[in-house]
Amino acid sequence: MVELVFDGSYEGFLTCIFEMYIQKINDCTVVEQDHHQSKIFGEAIIVSTNEQHAERIINGIKDKTSKKVLAFIYSVFLQESTQIHNDLVYFIKMIFDGKAYKISDFGDSRILRLHKAKKMMGREVHRMHAFVRFQQLKDDLYVAIVNPDFNVLPLIGKHFKDRYPTMEWLIYDTKRSYGIFHSEGKIDVVNFEEHIDLYQEKIRHENLSSDELSYQKMWQAYFQSVNIKERNNTKLHERHVPRRYWTYLVEKWN
Amino acid sequence: MRLMGKLSVVQKLEILSDAAKYDVSCASSGSKRKNTKNGLGNSSGMGICHSYTQDGRCVSLLKILLTNFCIFDCAYCVTRKSNDIRRTAFTVDEVVDLTINFYKRNYIEGLFLSSGIFKSADYTMERLVRVAKKLRKEHDFNGYIHLKAIPGASDELLYEAGLYADRLSVNIEMPSEKSLKLVAPEKSFKDAMEPMEYLKGAIQESKIERQKFRHAPKVSPGGQSTQLVIGASPENDKHILELSDQLYVEKKLKRVYYSGYVPISDDPRLPIVDKTPVLRENRLYQADWLMRFYKFDVNDIVNDEFPDLDIDIDPKAAHALRNPHLFPVDINKAEYHSILKIPGVGVKSAKKIIAARKFRKLNIEHLKKIGVIWKRAQFFIECGDSKYTVLNASSAIKRQFMLPAAKSTTISSTQLSLFQ
Numbered sequence A: 001m002v003e004l005v006f007d008g009s010y011e012g013f014l015t016c017i018f019e020m021y022i023q024k025i026n027d028c029t030v031v032e033q034d035h036h037q038s039k040i041f042g043e044a045i046i047v048s049t050n051e052q053h054a055e056r057i058i059n060g061i062k063d064k065t066s067k068k069v070l071a072f073i074y075s076v077f078l079q080e081s082t083q084i085h086n087d088l089v090y091f092i093k094m095i096f097d098g099k100a101y102k103i104s105d106f107g108d109s110r111i112l113r114l115h116k117a118k119k120m121m122g123r124e125v126h127r128m129h130a131f132v133r134f135q136q137l138k139d140d141l142y143v144a145i146v147n148p149d150f151n152v153l154p155l156i157g158k159h160f161k162d163r164y165p166t167m168e169w170l171i172y173d174t175k176r177s178y179g180i181f182h183s184e185g186k187i188d189v190v191n192f193e194e195h196i197d198l199y200q201e202k203i204r205h206e207n208l209s210s211d212e213l214s215y216q217k218m219w220q221a222y223f224q225s226v227n228i229k230e231r232n233n234t235k236l237h238e239r240h241v242p243r244r245y246w247t248y249l250v251e252k253w254n
Numbered sequence B: 001m002r003l004m005g006k007l008s009v010v011q012k013l014e015i016l017s018d019a020a021k022y023d024v025s026c027a028s029s030g031s032k033r034k035n036t037k038n039g040l041g042n043s044s045g046m047g048i049c050h051s052y053t054q055d056g057r058c059v060s061l062l063k064i065l066l067t068n069f070c071i072f073d074c075a076y077c078v079t080r081k082s083n084d085i086r087r088t089a090f091t092v093d094e095v096v097d098l099t100i101n102f103y104k105r106n107y108i109e110g111l112f113l114s115s116g117i118f119k120s121a122d123y124t125m126e127r128l129v130r131v132a133k134k135l136r137k138e139h140d141f142n143g144y145i146h147l148k149a150i151p152g153a154s155d156e157l158l159y160e161a162g163l164y165a166d167r168l169s170v171n172i173e174m175p176s177e178k179s180l181k182l183v184a185p186e187k188s189f190k191d192a193m194e195p196m197e198y199l200k201g202a203i204q205e206s207k208i209e210r211q212k213f214r215h216a217p218k219v220s221p222g223g224q225s226t227q228l229v230i231g232a233s234p235e236n237d238k239h240i241l242e243l244s245d246q247l248y249v250e251k252k253l254k255r256v257y258y259s260g261y262v263p264i265s266d267d268p269r270l271p272i273v274d275k276t277p278v279l280r281e282n283r284l285y286q287a288d289w290l291m292r293f294y295k296f297d298v299n300d301i302v303n304d305e306f307p308d309l310d311i312d313i314d315p316k317a318a319h320a321l322r323n324p325h326l327f328p329v330d331i332n333k334a335e336y337h338s339i340l341k342i343p344g345v346g347v348k349s350a351k352k353i354i355a356a357r358k359f360r361k362l363n364i365e366h367l368k369k370i371g372v373i374w375k376r377a378q379f380f381i382e383c384g385d386s387k388y389t390v391l392n393a394s395s396a397i398k399r400q401f402m403l404p405a406a407k408s409t410t411i412s413s414t415q416l417s418l419f420q
């Protein structure tokens, strides 16, 4: 079986699909460069990302389905899993091959898996909406550090832009070493040269605005006092706020 | 009464959030408010829980009292006049500043402001309104605001509150006039119903106006809600749920919240309870949920024969076991509403079933994959490969399967996803 190796970008992935049709490759799998292991048997083709080709696939999907399906595909793609990427190939081929595309066919296990992936993405997005905590820096920039399970930054920018249109803010993903920076209604992707291993609570105090720590203290005090001890239920608590998110949460730092 | 020297904002926050925490109506949902170009915040209509307390309750709003001074003496309330506690009050600006700064850091969806009754109803209401007005007008704040409507406040103030708030609530607290009189002699059902009735009118009027004129003012677009205290008085579940049903139908309330009585007060007017009735509270929420989203009639759930909810199994399962003539439901043919009544099938699964059965006849495997909880649903579903013996199991066996796997996991709080 042929392996199409792409650079990990969405455009790269779509370019693979383009290649499948142009080169009439029927039996193949796609794999991200980083996950690729060269095998003794089978052939690997390195696909170089081509924006125009990707664009044509996007337009094709849009024509045959809807914007909503396109958004579905993009969101699921960001889960960064090889299995899901190949389920997507199956799904997109179904669209192009003119069979009634069956996004609501929950009886098809590969489609169902895509829906499950979508749900997981949705959950992670929702958690980011909930658990991102901004800290105000001296120059009035609001910064949040995250390390989500999936690559969700492309999906959360709009939410924060709508909510905080007049603020300058940065949400930085330390796992994937890039961030989204908002200023005056525009969101840019930013990279720092060196890999920074930063956690939310480790932003140096001398960089924080003069009031920042006092608001943090007040939030912590609030969190303490709204608890009703008689009703403590740690299990339930941890189901809602899994431990891996605790580093985000000001109310959990002590 | 203990008066303190000047308190810091943190100290006030500790006191005035502690006093507000027993009010459970914290959901920030039901109102959509778009941000303005230079504004701060929005309400998406789906509240976000930004955190959860140790007891598993959603924290989505800054929930505080403006003051815990109060001229009343309601037995069930920590703020009551006769209680020996520290008293303090926020200034309007302090509340505004906290709200804005918590919001900007993404700690909260907005503000839930309640208050003890200081001097008079109008005096108190006027200050609550001032906070909301300042947030909206001076800070362009478009996050969520929930205000308490103080019984006895003038219609003008209630109307103005409605202009700035997403939701207003008047708490009834005790589920009957008799119980209310016993613990809060200054209060009556009428005091709570009157502002509710006025607001119902104002909210409906504004909706009609807005159909004619797009820019007519919105009044409390998220509607109104109330809270009932459970377990501090003798009313049964039938009484409570019928009251809720009436409030939904007649007063057009958006939500009724149930608050299991926390024995905070040793006031002799209250019964001695050693534990908060958490499970009963949860069952009431489940029943309420069935009325609002599953099209159950209140008397399907509780009636003269079964005046109290079954504590061991959820009300949907209880209904199914009591009404064997409605089952099994043919999953490939039945209409949506019948599918919704099957234990183990939630709203989402029901919708998926309707969508998926267009492509093929569904069997057990399909249903499981869709998310139906088969352990519960198997007794009530007919599909290609359902088993006759299972469908005809005795009701004792069925009941056994409806019990939660481990009891501890069902002791859940109000914000849980209530049904699968």
Ligand code: SF4
Binding pocket: B070, B071, B072, B073, B074, B077, B078, B079, B080, B081, B115, B116, B117, B184
């Ligand atoms: S009027 Fe409200 S704040 Fe005052 S004692 Fe009664 S319930 Fe508590």
